[in-house]
Amino acid sequence: MASGSAGIVTGLTAAALAAVGFLAHQAATHVPAELSARQGGKAAAIVSKAPRDKRHPTALPGNSGIGERVVYSLDDDRVWLVGADNKVRRTFRVTPSPVDPAPGSYTVTSRSGAVTGSDGIPVEHVVRFSVVKGVVIGFSAAKDGSMQSPDPSVRTGGIRQSRVDGDEMWYFATIGQKIVVIR
Incomplete structure (x- = not known):
């Protein structure tokens, strides 16, 4: 009888492992993982493009993080300034640069009030x-x-915004502010 119960335990264990493996595969292919990769020594959010609400194209995309942050969508050429309460303070369109950052989580590393851009155009409120x-x-x-x-x-990296939107970004995105880049 001991060998019969050992066979049952072995069979149940194999079935449980198969079920866990199947569920893990389903989760990995259907649920975007936030912080599932490493980039430059920092955790990077791998965020798949969430289905956009066609009736509300300016709505904040899902899976764009939590808390106070700037969200930049590469596919939509749009920015959202999001408060600590996860409410959108402002959203606006931008003109992307030829060089895109990879999707992920970043922080503001430096700022300049006024400089000449890498394309030779005088710019202000650089974040x-x-x-x-x-x-x-x-x-x-x-x-x-x-x-x-x-x-x-x-090869330039300046993501252009209007002067009014640039003013808002300048006051919102100080050194250390979280920037989340999504597709």
Whole structure:
């Protein structure tokens, strides 16, 4: 009888392991993992593009983090300034740079009130948060108010916003502020 119960235990254990493996596979393929990869020594949020609400295109995407943060969608060319209560304070469109940061979680590393952008245009309220292969990535507003698309053949990292939106970003995104980049 002992060998019969050992066989039952072995069978149940194998079935349990198979069920756990199946559930883990389902979770990995259907639920985006927040902080499932490492990037540059920092945890990076791997966030799949959530289905966007077509009737509310400015709605904050799901899986974009929690707490006070700036959310930047690469696919939507849109930014959300989100308060500690997870409520959107402001959202606006941006003109992306030719060099994109990888999806993930960053922090504001430096800021400049006014400089000349890497494309030669005078900019203000520069908020930097990443470097990609030597190209500094950050938000800025052109002093002349322009938001035209940059030359795609030139490797620049300035994500352009209007001057009004640049003012809001400047006051919201201080050194250390969390920036979440999503697809």
